[in-house]
Amino acid sequence: MKKVISFIIAIFMIVECFYPLKASAEDKITSSKAIEIAKSSFNLNTEGYNLNQNYIETNNRKVYELNWYSKKKDGGSIYVSVDAKTGEIINMSMWDGSTYTPRKIPKYSKSSAKAAAEEIVRKLQPDKFQKIKLIDNVNNIYDSDYYSDVYTFYFIRIENGIEVSDNGITVSVDKNSLKIRSYNLNWDNIEIPDISKVIGIDEAKEIFKEKLGLELSYSMSYNANSKKNTPILVYSLKNGNMPIDAFSGDIIKNGYYTPYINGLNKEDSKGSSQAGNLTVEEQKVIDVSSKYISKEKAIEIASKYLPLNEKYKLSSANLYSNNNNDTALWYLYWENSDPSAKIYNYMNAQIDAVNSEIKSFYYGGSDFDQPAKDKKPLYDKEKAKKIADDFIMSIYPDKFNQIEYKETNDYYAFNEENYVPSIYYFTYIRKTDGITYNFDSITVNVNTYTGKVTGFSMNWSNNLELPSKEGVIDIDKAYDILFSKLNFSLKFVKCYDYTKIDNQPKIKLAYVLTPFSGNMDAKSGSILDYSGNPIKIQKTPEYTDIKGNPNENNIKLLAEIGILKGTDNKFRPNDNILQKDFIKLLILSIDPYSYTLDDSYETYYEQAVNKKIISEKEKNPESEVTRQQAAKMIVKALGIGFVADITNMYDISRFKDGNSISPEYKGYVAISSELKVINTNDSYIYPLKSVSRGEAATIIVNFLNVNTDSKE
Template sequence: MIKNKFLGAFMAAAIVFGSLNPAFADLNNSVVAMHEQQKQVKISKEEARKIGMKEIKVLFGIDVSDFDENINFDSYMGICNWNIFWSKYIDEERIEFFVSVDSNTGKIRMLSKHENVNFDRNEKENAKIDLEKAKEIALDYIKQISPEKVNQIKLSDYDCFGNEYVFTYVRDIDGIEYDEDYITVDVDAVNGKMIGYYYTWLDNINFPKVDNIISKEEAEKLFDENIEVYLNYKSSFDSKTNKEKAMLVYNYRFKNSDMIDAKEGKFISWGGQSKEKEETRDIDESKKEEIFKNAKHSSKLEKNLTREEAVELIDKIIKELYNVDVELNNVQYLRDNYINSDGIWMADFVEKGNDKYVGNVIISALTGKLMNISMWDNDEKDEAFTPKLTWDEAYEKAIEAISEFFPEKIKDIKTEQIKYPLTYKFEGKEIQKRNIYFNFPRIVNGVEYYDNNIVIVVDMKTGQIRELDCFWNDKIEFEDIDNIISKEDAKKIFFKENKPKLKYINLNTDNDNLKYETKLIYMFTPVDLSKSVFDEINAHTGKATNF
């Protein structure tokens, strides 16, 4: 988790400041608003560039004036920034810097340095720096370049990746963590060199006082009342037999949220509201029997489909699903033990006379059964539209597709689906979701197995199915459901490995108006922070693990 955070430092501005995800707003309006904000800032692009270059020179002794450079403007939570990237190859190693400068104050809000060392060389050498020495190097470096931060941070997490140590220090306010402000240091375990540094820090945050809050015991009781423990299968590779197995594990989820407002003693979500009761939709057993009865169960052919036979069948499937004539490209046969040991035929396609609509398809070479098909709009724009279907109609369309293409599996999947909202609010606007996703997991011994499933995507603007995907491994071995620990025992283990932790968090408390507020919350957190979150328990051994 921390490693991903660190390696993503150079995309931080694009991700944190929200410019890469068009699903959150009308892009045209966003671009116009961004240009207007850019005109009003006090710090120019050139001034921000000089501020960043000076800081890098002071901290690292490196002049980046001849580095490759990229500058962009962005805003987040009302704060506008100039984001500057510098990179250069020096002695076959790439050095990269990222600086985010507040465009109104000139203050540096984020800064990172990373060196992509020659790992082919480095990984062949044995680590000479142990964990404690690497930790000392990391802290000494923070003292050197951010001395004012040393008494405001605590080591939250660390990990070792190959010959690298990664340490993450989070902001600490009187013993309470605020992990949205943090410093990460990456140390080379071979030579003790600091090869990565990243920090993000916001000043002038109003941290609420730690008074009139519920106790940890009260928070644990609330979590205990709202936790759901459920059994499912999880893929695991058996190195002894060299085969994939499906292991029985217990997982947990909360009916409301994994956060409790420490002052109010209520569950709270990222939108500031408690989670509403979920509504679901399903078909009854008689409907399943009807679909299964009418299924034409496929059998293996004597030999694989020829290219001509595969093309004819693919054309038929596309015509049946989309009612369009297409041109097939890149028709090829592949044999892959992971996808289908009997081999597959796959192809790309484009609608004849209209290259706007493109797609791809995969069928089994030995049964001719559809495995995956999708068709997407190349010119799709993020704009308002009137949906052609309700959620229930989209669900019915998904069931129809299963009846048509995968009817023999109708008794082997969980058909119940949660009715998620068709819209979301952003900056006070109600935005319609373009695509609705249905995930029908495989059921074995009455237990869900999400690594085998049928996924269907329905386009609410066109009313068409955008994607059908059926990934199914008939050769996988499933663990027996006998002699497993109970749900009650699994729950006790979860609460042994995880406890409520008091922390500060900055969240939006009003999706209509984007009102951000720093709150004191309890979060269900691992007792041992050096380990991954324990969200799985081996159902046979009772051991907390993470496959």
């Protein structure tokens, strides 16, 4: 008997060796094997690290999670997850404990990093490598690589020549060591549909026009000159941007985002009171605010719409005005709570303090949202909408004739056929002369058990200066531009059916339009970003006139990291650079996102003046920049101009032409030379010589290489 027990114990010990994390018996990979795979895949040196390991089963996947932590303080960490069935690396990320210093020119080019990324993918996934394509991350204003210490590459999965959305491999490569810093495999084991018998692209476009479509709308765009939001005319997507089933032509709704209607926006405000003498501006504020209704009046108005009684306590009453003080809102909030009785109810309202309009109200809680179990809804959607229509008509009859009901779908409701919500939400869009207002709407919530309006909000702009419709392109031209500027093509998309409890994803073949803000300028045809500005996509310039120039590599580098913009294939490296172009180059090297604001010299000068790189009196856009002037702007950009201004600190005798340096530039030239931003040539600094465009590129690269965070 003892021998039998000993044998059983031995068997259990053997099993535990192979499955120390209690993995499933069907798994082919042991935890020790997973560790071996992880270390060999990325040549990991884990000496001096502690290991923590987990075994996870989720979403039909079984994974070993391996976490190494350095024994040294701030010594770094390594994370690797390994598929317990296949041995595939799913995720890897590592940190060496160092802190990245922004604005560092990378040691290696993006092309070198790309080769390293492809090498690791080919090593870990030789079969899948044959089914992926690198997504070209065009060098545009949204390229996050500039502010990162890694290059990131995304390889998308391709099946039968068609992209599979949300499937692929992502790799991040260290810019200064070419080490793999992160790796992610996202590859669904789901059946890929047959691609035969799909509808043609022309038919798909017609379906897009009919079921999604464009419409002429007003949208808000921030005007940099007036410093305020201004209406612009756009063609916008009526029903969002969703995939079209390539076989049936139906819109694939579930799991896809559709633009929502903007709700009531709170105004910026600064509430304050001043004593003593008042300025003209302060008196204006006092005069306007004297017209605001009182708190008591605001409560009286809210009481018309809320079922208030003595049980409700007013917990807050705030009055906020906008920056111009021409509009103001009362924000009122009541509550009725008794935790011991499991009672919690709330009511709130927003009242226009100038014209006494109700802007919004909501109420809910245990007394309203939890009907008796045996109680059934009394109001279907049609009846509830009639209540909503009548409510708007009763309080804003003038606005009722300026709105249009917009049908929305609850794409995430379970058991959609039998689903009856406790509240219906109805949205109405402002529309006049056939043009919708993307920023103005009214929403009404109706309780299906009581038929009561439990929520209301109105976003309604007044005194708008609407743009003229003159010069608007016709709708057919708008569609031509849309399909030519944005990719509309077949893709495999992952879809979820939220009407089912067992919500397993499926891969569907669909026609998909490139995601975008949904707005196109109705006059120029420009595709707009979410701020209402034309999208500026800049591919890396490929200059044809820089080969053999001593500054060739630095010009290419600035183009690669997104500082040099434009589509012109001529750089003119031997031309002398103008002040306006040097300022633009310098500002973009500090912050490439400056390009998103307004690509005008005025904008770059404004930023340069604000950063104290140049003064207003020094502005001379068409002048050529001398080396000593470049030195001053560079040192100012480094934030150490105050040191350079102490001119008697610097010995410039080391320059053979030091006497040529203007006295006020001595410190700037000395510092820029010492930092190796502006280099000497055989001990000559040539302070009065004009800087060529090619030399300017090298100066900017040297500037970016200055380590202002070095510590002894």
